[in-house]
Amino acid sequence: MYSTLMPLPATFEFPVPSFFNVFHNPTDSLKLERQLMKVPFEIFSEIASQRIIEKQTENVADSVAHATKKNMSEAxxxxxxxxxxSRLEELQMKIMENNSRQEMELEIIMKRLNHLQVLQFGGKEIEAKWKQMHVDRILVDYMLKSDCFDAALKLAEGSDIQELVDVKIFLDAKRVIQGLRNRNCSEALAWCAENESKLDNSQDSFEFKLRVQEIVEFLRNHQLEDAVNYAQEYLVPWGDQYKEDVEKVMVAFAFDNCAKCDSCKMLFDLNKWDALIGKFKMEFMRLHGITQEPSLIYHLTAGFICLKTLGCLDRECPIEDPLFEDDIRQLGARLPFWPHRRTKLVCYITKELMTLYNPPLILPNGYAYSKKALNEMASLNNGEVTCPRTGFRCNLRELSVAHINRF
Structure with missing residues (x-):
């Protein structure tokens, strides 16, 4: 199932960490991994909840106590x-099932923790693999939040990152979303019943909106008796909390053609189904500790801010600048400029700024490092330098200077 992908959002105000230089600054990268650990912990906490089991155990104990007070025949x-x-056997099966699910979630938590530990302990090959997995995770997250479930599942399987992404719980949400798209509230109401204790019913109840929509569909199909019975059973209990909304629904019962009544038009607007899908997604993500926006948006936003300097607007903007292209420039049109007029270059080896007095020297393989770093390296190796990223070796005389203007 495919749908329109999310556009770039308006300006975000947050610090811009070095996302892909994770091995030199792991703390910044870990700030973006909250969802990675939050989701399995939320699922584990839900499974580990003993309220239902304790309630069932108390019911059995009460039944035994009640039975002992009666004079019953042997039969x-x-x-x-x-x-x-039979009830105890069912309870035992429930406990065993919960234990099995807990073990599965603990395995996922451990795998995700081990994945994050690579940020601090790993060589070059592991670093490259981790970065690719990180990109795949970002893309899977984007696809899931854009309702491209099939594409997300294929990418997760192809990259072998099923335990590092939340495809499973999103596939559970897919049933509810598909039901609402088919104008059916059954799956959504069942989901509300399963998560009753966690849903926020204080201000903008998702379940109440579903109940209203059920009544609207009865009236739309001229099933007045069914609408009355449903309202008495499911809408009346919400009367004190949503008095005005309930009154608006009651008005619809007074008209034969409710859709043409000015006060009822909003209730019968088919766009209400899209609003229900949006409300469900918001509640679903809140319950599982998932960010509303895809992490890809944050990464792209930060990247565009870093690239978008005032120099991009100059006539002499170099063609090598990514924002030289109008199409790319338009993607970041709503984002703020980076405070520096030109992008700063930092030496990979010394982590020092490269300037006119310490310019970058370009190796024949295309990599560039500061003059200071390469001169120090050459003085220790008889005039030879080695690229720390690729292992390429050459003489210092083979390097060319990259000239820097107006830093």
Whole structure:
């Protein structure tokens, strides 16, 4: 299932970390990994909740206590014991199932923790692999939040990162979204029942909106009796909390053609289904600790801010500048400029700024490092320098200077 991908958002105000230089500054990268660990912990906490099991155990204990106070025949006592035994066996199966699910979630948590540890312990090959996995994770997250579930699943399987992305829970959400697109609230109401204790019903209840939509569909199909019965059972309990909204729904019962009534038009607008899908996504992500915006948006935004300097507007803007192209420049049109007029170059070896007095020297393989770093390296190796990224070796005399203007 494919849909329109999310556009770039308006300006974000946040510090711009060095996203891909993770091995030199792991702390910055870990700030973006909250969702990676938050989601499995939320699922584990939900499974580990003992409220349901404790409630069922108390019910069984109450039944036993109640039975002991009655004078029952042997047949009735055996029947009662058989019923209690069946309930206990069901409870045991539930506990075993929960334990199995807990173990699975703990494995996922451990795998994600091990994945993050690579930020601090790893060589060049592991670093390159981690970066590729990081990019794949960002793309999968973007696809999931754009409802491209099939594409996300294929990418996760092809990259072998199923345990590092949240495809499984999004596939559970897919059923609800598909049901709402088919104008059916059954799956969404079932989801509300499963997460009743976690849903926020204080101000803008998702379940209440679903109940109203159910009544609207009954009225749209001229099923007045069904609408009345449904309202009495499911809408009346919300009367005190949503008095005005309930009154608006009640008005719809007074008209034969509700869709033409000015006060009821909004209720019968088919765009209400899209609003329900948006509300479900918001509640779903909040419950699981998932960010509303795809992480790709934050990475692209930060990247554009770093590239977007005042120099991009100059006539002499070099063709090598990514923002030289109008199409690319338009993508970052709403973002602020980087405070420096020109992008600063930092030496990979010394981490010092490269300037007119310490210019970058370009190796034959295309990599560039500061003059200071390469001169020090050459003085220790009989005039030879080695590229720290590729291992390429050459003589210092083979290097060319990259001239820097107006830093």
């Amino acid at each position: 009735d006592a055996l029947s009662r014991l058989g019923s209690l035994l």
